[in-house]
Amino acid sequence: MNNRRPPAPLLDAALVGVSLANAWVNVDFEEQPAMACALLGACALALRRRLPLTTFVLTVPTALITDAVFATTAALYTLSSLSRHRVLLVGCALAYGVTDFLPWPWWALKTSQLSGTRNLVHLSYTLATAAAPVFLGQLVQARRELSLRLTEITEAREHERLLASQSVLAQERAQLAREMHDVVSHQVSLIAVQAGALQVGGRDAETRQAAATIRQLSVQTLDELRHMVSVLRASGIRPTELTPQPSLADLRRLVDGSGIEAKLETDLPEDLPPTVQRAVYRTVQEALTNVRKHAPGATATVRVRCVDGTVLATVTNTAPTRPSLPLPSAHHGLAGLGQRAELLGGTVTAGPTADGGYELRLEVPFVQNR
Template identity: 80%
Template sequence: MSPRRPPALVLDLALAGFALADVWFHVDVEDQPAAAFALLGALALMLRRRLPLTTFVLTLLTALVTDAVVAPMAALYTLSSLNRHRLLLAGCALIYAIIDFLPWPWSSLDATELSQTNNLFHLTYTLATAAAPVFLGQLVQARRELSLRLADIFEAREHERLLTAQSVLAKERAQLAREMHDVVSHQVSLIAVQAGALQVGSRDAETRQAAATIRRLSVQTLEELRHMVSVLRASGSRPTELTPQPSLADLEHLVEASGIEAKLETDLPEELPPTVQRAVYRTVQEALTNVRKHAPGATATVRIDHRNGGLYATVTNTAPTRRAVALPSAHHGLAGLAQRAELLGGSVTSGPTAQGGYELCLELPVERNR
């Protein structure tokens, strides 16, 4: 991780202070015109980012009448780092070199001295000194542009990677949709048909009621599967709304349609966050499903109340009256409930009761999730 650069204002103040120190060492205070031009050039550096060419012109007066070089060279560097016009930069460097080379006042210039070796060496040195900030500024500008290009390339690659991942995900969803439609939906349809036939052909009232429940749940599951298939197939092409999320208002219907003898007891405020309502609904749904699978013949009690700023949902079932039939399970239900509760700042606890039943309790903070 690269260190953070100081703010631009701090850098400008530091550069202006360095230029003022240069003026202090090279300009005689008693020479008021020279001191005034030198101070003007040093203070003009505060404008170098917004008006680089104007700043350079103002600092030329410093180079003309004094030996201070910090202000004009800093202005020339800033101009070259912000300007792409190379002819203008070459002209500015040449003007600065000429002004720095010629003595002040110009009336003291002796043409015969220009041909001397020392003066030619001085002219070469001055030209090199003027070219150095231009080359350095152009190098910084090229580095800045290269960084921007690299950032654009990185962004383009990230976008391409995202598109590739979305394409792969869309293919997997399409394959999953086909499997759900061809296998799962077909089998659930057969269950519904067989349950309907059993409901019509059976003479036992209890058997007909059980068959009706199986048929109703199969039809409901089939509708949800078809909606999920449509969502998966439409993924990546157009927005598709998911099935409306359940709330506490749907708990009564959930308990009635659970297929077991269950009682619902609630004492809740009128308004609760939607996330809390969904967590309670899914917890009760998972608990009732587990009772139906693992405790045949048991009864359940669902208690939901609000106290001490928290919401408590408890599902307790009695001991089973029949042996449970082994059913396939991924064992992800309770783990998913615990993860959902942790995201909301709550917890899920579960375990057997002293009477041989089972109890699952959800605790959620209400105020935190508003």
């Protein structure tokens, strides 16, 4: 439903035009005082929004001297739609009705003109004519106020609904934080302890190195997990910053700590947007994790470069040299990478290579800062 109204200046100009036409039809051009009052009343309608009472007063002579009462009616309607002073509105309506009923000039009024059934009907008609714009204006004012009140109620309900949803979300986050702290943190701590024991008591250097890598990754995971738990618990109570987000400067540490033999080749500008840097980091992180899980003994090559305004990141691994162990997986990693890349206008593709390995490729466009 279209509730658009014409612009206020256009509507005011239309009312002035209709009032002038009403004066042209009902006023004799040779009667200069009457024509002056009619023109004054018509032009006064341009002030009806800013000075409604003054506008009505300026239009009263039109109803007193002439039959061109459109300007007075419009002014009284405007005053009624903008004012809450009931006594003032009643007085203005009576003034309009009396001036429209009494003949002009007043000093030529005869007593016989105020009596009789015909005059009583005429008086009733003029009073009804004066009351009509008052009632209509008050109705419009009540409708406008009701619309505003309904808008306020709707906004208040939306706010209450938002608060309720935030409360439910905060409870769910608190429950999730408890589960993560009580279950996941405990299990990762056991992994770190067992890896530390294996690192100390291992019989060969390769085993101790693998145990050290497992312990390092477990400790890092615990730190990130604890911070995530604190973020979940504080959500909705106070603003909480996430841990510093990874960037391309962290790629070397990520590759070196991946626990596999990997080579890193980078050729990128230094002013890449942070979102692009995080996308590259998370892609490399996911790819190296998949190599470690599904391709034991394989080596990996990480290449990150920029070509024609597009960041290309590829992680390619060779064929595994040992059979992989079945590990639990929800297969959400690649899907999450694809969604992240799609938000940046890029793509993620993955598939096997000709030599039995696997390749993960990220392409993300970017605008270089100048």
